[in-house]
Amino acid sequence: MKTKNLALSLIILLTSSIMFAQKSDVNTKESTIEWLGKKIGGQHNGNIQIKSGSIELKNEIIVAGNFIIDMTTITNLDLEDEKTKRNLVGHLKSDDFFGVAKYPTAIFTITKTTPFKNGKATITGNITIKENTEPITFEVVKSGKAYQSKIEIDRSKFNVRYGSDSFFDNLGDKVIDDIFTLDIKLVVM
Numbered sequence: 001m002k003t004k005n006l007a008l009s010l011i012i013l014l015t016s017s018i019m020f021a022q023k024s025d026v027n028t029k030e031s032t033i034e035w036l037g038k039k040i041g042g043q044h045n046g047n048i049q050i051k052s053g054s055i056e057l058k059n060e061i062i063v064a065g066n067f068i069i070d071m072t073t074i075t076n077l078d079l080e081d082e083k084t085k086r087n088l089v090g091h092l093k094s095d096d097f098f099g100v101a102k103y104p105t106a107i108f109t110i111t112k113t114t115p116f117k118n119g120k121a122t123i124t125g126n127i128t129i130k131e132n133t134e135p136i137t138f139e140v141v142k143s144g145k146a147y148q149s150k151i152e153i154d155r156s157k158f159n160v161r162y163g164s165d166s167f168f169d170n171l172g173d174k175v176i177d178d179i180f181t182l183d184i185k186l187v188v189m
Contacts, residue, residue, distance in 0.1 A: 033182055103129070
């Protein structure tokens with residue numbers, strides 16, 4: 001009788017862990033976000049750190065997720081001159097761009113996903129930058145505990161106006177592309 005109860009208990013335990021979503025926190029030390037912004041005649045790139053985040057999986061499908069990006073950690077990787085690098089990073093953090101003194105974080109919340117097929121799934125969610133929230137959809141590739149995506153974001157939708165021909169005429173060769181790219185690698189614990 002005890003063997004039957006033990007077996008029944010094990011079956012219930014195993015099936016309940018499959019039926020309920022399992023939450024995994026993001027390993028912020030191993031996760032990376034690389035940004036790329038382009039302008040006429042050039043481009044710049046750097047990093048931004050993930051402050052915190054988690055995903056919930058149910059039957060190997062992402063059912064929820066929330067991620068906070070620390071906008072105060074914006075860096076530049078392509079410039080050699082330290083003064084030029086400091087000036088660019090300072091400008092990106094200023095009110096002309098992301099206004100990190102007032103808006104120190106950006107947030108992404110998953111709202112819908114597809115099941116993984118051949119290690120790939122489609123994620124839809126809401127991204128909030130400078131208190132403006134927009135929906136975004138992108139593909140994610142899963143490899144072990146890592147999830148990778150390349151996301152294009154239209155900064156003009158978030159009131160990031162500097163050098164944007166969506167807001168200003170006659171910028172000539174001073175135009176900065178509205179689209180910037182984030183190359184993301186999230187590693188969960």
